[in-house]
Amino acid sequence: MTPARKGLLLINLGTPDAPETGAVRRYLREFLSDPRVVDIHPVGRWFLLNFIILPFRSPKSAHAYRTIWTEQGSPLMVHSRALEKAVAERLSGEYEVELAMRYGNPSLPDAVARLRARGVADFTVLPLYPQEAPSSSGSSLARTYEVLSSPWDVPNVRVVPAFHAHPAFLDAFTEVARPVISDARADHVLFSFHGVPERHVRRSDASGSHCLASAGCCDALTDANRHCYRAQCFATARGLAKRLGLTPDGWSVSFQSRLGRTPWVQPYTDVVLPELAARGVKRLAVMCPAFVADCLETVEEVAIRGRDQFLASGGESFTLVPSLNSHPAWVEAVVRLVRESEAAATSVPVAAATPAVPNRAG
Numbered sequence: 001m002t003p004a005r006k007g008l009l010l011i012n013l014g015t016p017d018a019p020e021t022g023a024v025r026r027y028l029r030e031f032l033s034d035p036r037v038v039d040i041h042p043v044g045r046w047f048l049l050n051f052i053i054l055p056f057r058s059p060k061s062a063h064a065y066r067t068i069w070t071e072q073g074s075p076l077m078v079h080s081r082a083l084e085k086a087v088a089e090r091l092s093g094e095y096e097v098e099l100a101m102r103y104g105n106p107s108l109p110d111a112v113a114r115l116r117a118r119g120v121a122d123f124t125v126l127p128l129y130p131q132e133a134p135s136s137s138g139s140s141l142a143r144t145y146e147v148l149s150s151p152w153d154v155p156n157v158r159v160v161p162a163f164h165a166h167p168a169f170l171d172a173f174t175e176v177a178r179p180v181i182s183d184a185r186a187d188h189v190l191f192s193f194h195g196v197p198e199r200h201v202r203r204s205d206a207s208g209s210h211c212l213a214s215a216g217c218c219d220a221l222t223d224a225n226r227h228c229y230r231a232q233c234f235a236t237a238r239g240l241a242k243r244l245g246l247t248p249d250g251w252s253v254s255f256q257s258r259l260g261r262t263p264w265v266q267p268y269t270d271v272v273l274p275e276l277a278a279r280g281v282k283r284l285a286v287m288c289p290a291f292v293a294d295c296l297e298t299v300e301e302v303a304i305r306g307r308d309q310f311l312a313s314g315g316e317s318f319t320l321v322p323s324l325n326s327h328p329a330w331v332e333a334v335v336r337l338v339r340e341s342e343a344a345a346t347s348v349p350v351a352a353a354t355p356a357v358p359n360r361a362g
Ligand SMILES: C=CC1=C(C)c2cc3[nH]c(cc4nc(cc5[nH]c(cc1n2)c(C)c5CCC(=O)O)C(CCC(=O)O)=C4C)c(C)c3C=C
Pocket: 013, 014, 015, 016, 028, 036, 037, 038, 057, 061, 074, 076, 129, 133, 135, 136, 194, 195, 196, 197, 257, 259, 290, 291, 294, 295, 296, 297
C-alpha cells in the first residue's frame, strides 16, 4: 500500500484583502470575534465590536495599512506567499505545501480543500508564530482541527511546536540581524514583541501562582512557565542576544500593539523607546521576533511611529531589522522544523511499542 500523501500547512494570522475601510472592517470582524482574542462575555464582545472597535478602528487601521501597502499587496501576504513558494520548491516531491491565514484569505478551509484535492491525508501544521499564545497559535490550531475533522474522515495531523528557542529559528534571525545591526552601528538592541493582555498570560498559568507574580518570573523557562507567551518571548530575546554577542545592558525587551484599556504584558514599547533615549541610547536597532514576516506591526507601528517617537525623544538613528520573510536561512529552518517534527512523531509510537529492555539483575 502506498503511504498517504503528506501536506504541509503554513498558517499565519491574516491581513485584509485591501487597505480600504470595508475590507479592514471584514477582517477585524472575523479576527476580533474570536473568543481567544477578545475573551469576554459574548454579549459584551458583540457590543464592543459593533459599537466601538469596528466603527472607530476600521478607518484608522485602513489608513495605517495604506502607508505600508505595496504593488503586490499587504507585506504580510507578500512575504508569506514568497515563503510558501520557497518551502514548496525545497520540499517538492515530499510535501504538498499550502499557506493558510487564520483570518481572511487564503482561508483555512480553502487551503485544506486544495491539499485534499491533491490526495493529502497526512497533515503537518506549522503555525508561523515563534511563541505560543492562545490568541495566535492556539486559535490557529483550534480552527485547523475543526476544519480537518469535517466532513467525515479525520486525517493524521502533526503539529510543529512553538520554536521560540529552536536553534534553527534563532540562527536564521541572527543571520538576518547581524549585518543590519553592524551597519547601523547600533549602541542598543530592543527586542519588541507583540503583546497580549496580562489576563491571557494568567489564564495559561497551569501553576496558578507563577505568571506575573514577581518581577523575574520570565527570567528562565521552567515547568511553571513553559507555555507562557511572555516567558517564551524572553527566552527568544536571550537566545538572540547571546548569538549577537550583546552585553547585558546592550539589549532590552518590550511589548507592542496593545489594544483597549485592560493591562497588557509590560514593559510597553512606546514607554521604553523614550526611556532608552533618555538613558543616552543614540543609535537604536529594533528587532521584532514575534513576527516571522514584516507586517503592519513592524513596518507601520515600529519603523514609522516608533522611529518618530525615538527621534523626537533625542535618539539619533533608528533601524528596524527586517523580519525573516523568505530569507534562505529561514526557508532552511522551516524545512528542519518540519522534518524534525515528522521524525519525532514517527519515533514516538516505535519507542512506545518497544518492550522495555529487561533489567539484567531482574
Ligand atoms: C505574533 C503573534 C500575535 C499575537 C499573540 C497577537 C495577539 C493579538 N492581536 C490583537 C489585535 C490586533 N493585531 C493586529 C495585527 C496583527 N497581529 C499579529 C500577530 C499577533 N497578534 C500580526 C502578524 C498582525 C499584522 C497583520 C497585518 O495585516 O499586517 C490587529 C490589526 C491591525 C490593527 O488594527 O492594529 C489587531 C486589531 C489582539 C487583541 C491580540 C491578543 C489578544
